């Protein structure tokens with residue numbers, strides 16, 4: 058028998074531990090094994106059958122492939138409340154040319170993606186009470202302006218269909234501790250999450266912060282309010298004349314206060330069109346780089 062250091066709670070000795078574990082498991086029989094007594098399934102089977110058959114999946118696949126042949130212009134929820142020039146460039150599909158991406162920057166982005174996958178996997182493993190749908194895509198058209206993005210996921214409570222969105226953010230120790238002390242998420246994260254909520258017809262989002270140094274988690278629930286919905290529509294109305302300008306000549310004024318080159322893919326385009334972004338050398342550390 059493999060000896061395990063320490064004892065499990067409730068087990069008299071190391072030798073008894075495996076037995077204790079088996080007993081613990083037996084106390085909690087798997088719900089799926091008792092379908093005859095499962096109230097949710099009983100209720101579903103007792104309700105009138107749904108007559109509507111699903112639409113053709115092949116038809117849906119064909120429509121996706123056809124749509125893909127036309128480039129879609131859209132505002133991204135992650136950028137629509139940040140630099141307005143970048144949001145407009147993104148909508149136009151402007152040239153993203155820039156110097157080679159510094160390797161450290163790529164590692165930062167890849168680390169974030171890996172953490173997202175880990176948390177999405179944990180949530181996907183929820184068994185009975187909740188169902189997790191990762192990477193929910195949302196497309197809406199407000200006032201002729203397309204808004205499109207991919208939320209980290211939606212959780213659905215199986216018993217009654219209650220659902221809400223999940224937005225994951227990896228944070229440096231400093232940002233994490235600031236959010237913890239203030240007991241609220243960063244304003245940009247909240248706005249982005251709420252745009253996802255609005256464009257998916259959800260009232261609530263949970264923003265999860267992952268501390269990159271300690272792997273601690275924080276969670277904040279944020280709710281869509283009528284005031285936010287008005288702010289959202291106002292933002293779309295402000296950006297509309299620029300994004301729908303087919304001549305690509307009208308741009309929001311360059312504003313240093315809104316400029317953050319670290320994640321901007323349009324630095325060249327911005328400079329070419331009269332912008333004056335601060336370009337720092339990557340060797341400067343965490344500042345903007347190019």
Ligand code: SF4
Pocket residue numbers: 140141142143146311312315316317318321322323324327328332334
């Ligand atoms: S360089 Fe700065 S101002 Fe120009 S688009 Fe990017 S973030 Fe906006």
